Amino acid sequence: MHGRPRKPPTPEEEKANDIKASKLRALQSQFLQFHHDQIYTKEALEVCAKLVESNPEYIPAWNYRKLAVERIVSQLESDSESDPDAIKAIFREELKVVHFFDQIRKWYILVDFVYIVLLLSGPVWLTERALAKNYKSYGAWYHRKWVLRKGHSSIDRELELLKLFLEQDTRNFHAWNYRRRVLQLRVIITSFHAEIVLFGLSFFFFFSFRFVAPLKNRSDEEELHFTTDMINGNFSNYSAWHNRSVLLSHLLENKVEGYFPKEKVLTEENDLVHQALFTDPYDQSGWFYHLWLLNQMVKIETPLLVYTWPPPGSNLKVSVDGCLDDSLPLSSITSFHLKTGQIPVVLYFSEAVEGVNSSTITLESSLHDTNTELIWSPLSTNNSGRAQAWVTHLSFPEEKFHFSQANPIKVTIGHSEGIKSISGFTLSHPTYFEFIVYLQTTAPHHADLQSLDMITWGDENFHTYEVHPKESSQIKLSDPLKSCDDYGLMAYRWNAETITNEISLFRELLSVTDCKIGKLTLARLLTALDAMISYDKTLESKEVVHFEEVLELYSDLMKLDPPHSQFYKDEHSVVLLQQLTSNPESLLRHCYNYRDPSPSRNICLRLCNLSLSRIGSVEQLLWIQMLDLSHNQLRSVDGLEAMQLLSCLNLSNNKIGNFSALEPLKQLQSLRALNISYNEIGAHSVDTRRYLCSSPLSHTAGSDWNFGEFAIDGIDFTNYWEAFSIFKDLKLTQLEIIGNVVAEEKIKLFLVKVMPALRWLDGVELQ
């Protein structure tokens, strides 16, 4: 029982409880009898009133009261000779009943029968006593809504009552919801009256929009003032802050007069929330609102194309049937081995979008067979048809090979209505980019390393990568493609300035308090500012970046707030990767040559021992073919699905807890060598990844799989359902799985069957 102290009842209490119990039982059975027999006499209604008073959660009693009201009212309405005031008389009669039950204090009992009369006679003493009670019954609140919907009630009076109620019980979410419902009704009723008076009913549909929208806006504005009053009464009212965010986002979205431009409103809101935050920085209520305000400033409404592979303006060297040739003076970063006879083209957007297809994207090329329509696939682990990264594969008919000749390829994304974000915004900036493909054949003895030899990830195989001046300029090609119009730019500058002010304000706050959400907010503000600066190429302050400070803040937070340390660690990892990839120099420091020290071959990005718990900044790494993420603390590999060129991946010595965490790898058609040794697969009983998979729960994927074809005596393969769902789609030639709880002999036998192309398992060459 909520909030009741645990103590054995005294004999007196026990006796009293017994009496209470038998009384209630008698009442309940008496009531049920009336209910079943559909008896709505005065006596029966009294029994029901008593019952809901002592047990407001008793849903059948509320149902009964609704039936009773409907029955009585319909009788009166059908009787043509009855006095029009008879319905009101019913309620008046009921008032007497309630007076008779002098002990009745609770509001809900007043709801249907007394309610109208209450409004007419206004015995405020009764309502105030009722409002002082804490009040949570779903059934009773709904009953009140039901009565209100019948249309016999004064909405203004209802709002008055609610105001009194919410002053007493400021966080009661039933009351807040009810208030929203009452306001909706008021808008509908008022607009309806306006139409009847002015135009008659025939114009209803046409004019309803015209009237409802302004009324709704006015109502929202009034309600916004109500939340201001509630917040000024007590800054810790999260319910009021929440309601404010709902109202304000509606007003901003509709550009209502006084709420445009958005920037002016946001400044005022910042001022309001600062008062709350500086009064009690340890209270959470205002911080969540502040985060919402920050997101309003940072968010770009329309989706943008931000990165691509191949990068714009790049020269792509593609070998058709062998390995890369060193003879051409081109960078390894854009060299690509065309083993599958196809080149992937990846588009990376600022957020998940839908509608990328051959009608929204135009591709011109002398090489590509224009008769075949390009198929664009979303790179995501869900079935939504939306993804941040999309891929298509260009294939070249052999007769069109023009070796060592520049073959330009143009990709145009026009003003397309078709490409949409989840919030319904369309891609607004037309984008165009071009890259050049050089095709070549090479001698078979140069065939690429991975297909001949087992990859070994030991340090001895990696050589420091000698940075060629050309290389770093190649990497720089992947600068964001973002651009803005004049208004956008103005808004950015305004936002950047506001955020700069916020930063100095919170630095001040943190000089006197050690508040954790304050620190987190400062870190978020600094990150937001850095992101803004990177969008706006004209800003000269580009050199000022705050990675170090942000990383330090997250490290502090891990110590300050240990229960949430993993959250801060995840954020820390994301920022660390942003820092590493923020410029070519720092990224190239992590690049190594695998085996062959020649600078243009087999570059491996090694991000080992960085304590990473999460992957980020993949958009900067679309060109990587060999990636070492070993000796980190990764639980998931979300994001890797965009790295379409990846062929060798080392995830050993991380914290991957189950096969379903590897779901993103299913999208990597070029992946050949995977090392997941020394993880925690099989060690955790609860799979926290399962619900995010593309085939969770009720989905039908898997129902057509035939495990029978992998049958080996004495092994129950249904245990390996998840392993199967991941590995059946991979074309691995090499896998390391040793050092996981799950990695017993049986599963190895299973995996060998599932992946016929596998040549090496845990370092052993298969027969």
Added chain:
Amino acid sequence: MICMFSWYSYRMGEELEAEKHVNYILSVEKKKNDFESVVMEHIRINGAYWGLTTLDLLGKIGAVDSKDVVSWVLECQHESGGFGGNIGHDPHILYTLSAVQILALFDKINVLDIDKVSNYIVGLQNEDGSFSGDVWGEVDTRFSYIAICSLALLHRLDKINVEKAVKYVVSCKNLDGGFGCTPGAESHAGQIFCCVAALAITGSLHQIDKDLLGWWLCERQDKSGGLNGRPEKLPDVCYSWWVLSSLIMIDRVHWIDKEKLVKYILDCQDKEKGGISDRPNDAVDVFHTYFGVAGMFSFSFKAKSVSHMQQLDFLSSFF
């Protein structure tokens, strides 16, 4: 299964009083004339589900006669196909889910006229995709979850407009990442569970900003280690389930301190008589005993198999 707690016991010198909780649950079942039991009479079927699932989690479901339970559940069915909270009570979707879950627990779904029950639920879907709780028309995302979960257990999810149902749930998403009972309503951990679970069952979790919601949820853990349901509220054992399972479904459960939460749940046990309460030293009840035990198990529950149906059971068995 009880031995699974040994790790926690070892670490904290405290234990889940499993046997006492079993006895407590069984004793509640017998005390039909207590005031508490009488007050709960109208939700007896929910209580039965909480109690029986607790017994199941603690490996003692054998202590009850499944035949008696199944026939009692069937007696609660109304001619409309829906179930009442007790024999002769009005049907409501809240009680219908518990009935389906109890039958699923005993693997007796087949005793039902599945089309009749599912038609009752299907009939409660509104034009906008939302669900009413019963004929009187109260709308709430709790009912969306209940409808989706029940139909999934009955293998009849194809009977409703899933796309609209998902759209309605998504329309209740708030700017803090959480969900409320109707559009615009404040986020609340219980409501978040319902919405996240409804989206999980329908394969629509991509509709959620997992980092935003995950941070809101993990901040529900206060200094006591317990979890509250909304900002600046007191912690309560029942939220160990609502928050924890939501965090599990969006893969952010590592953002809270498990050991502190386990300690909080263990501190809420009545170590003499069994049962778990909302906060330390409060009176125990079946509801909190169930959510406390379910919370403990969500750290260590060993999913036995991975077939689709069983995955679904795992999720839905905790409502």
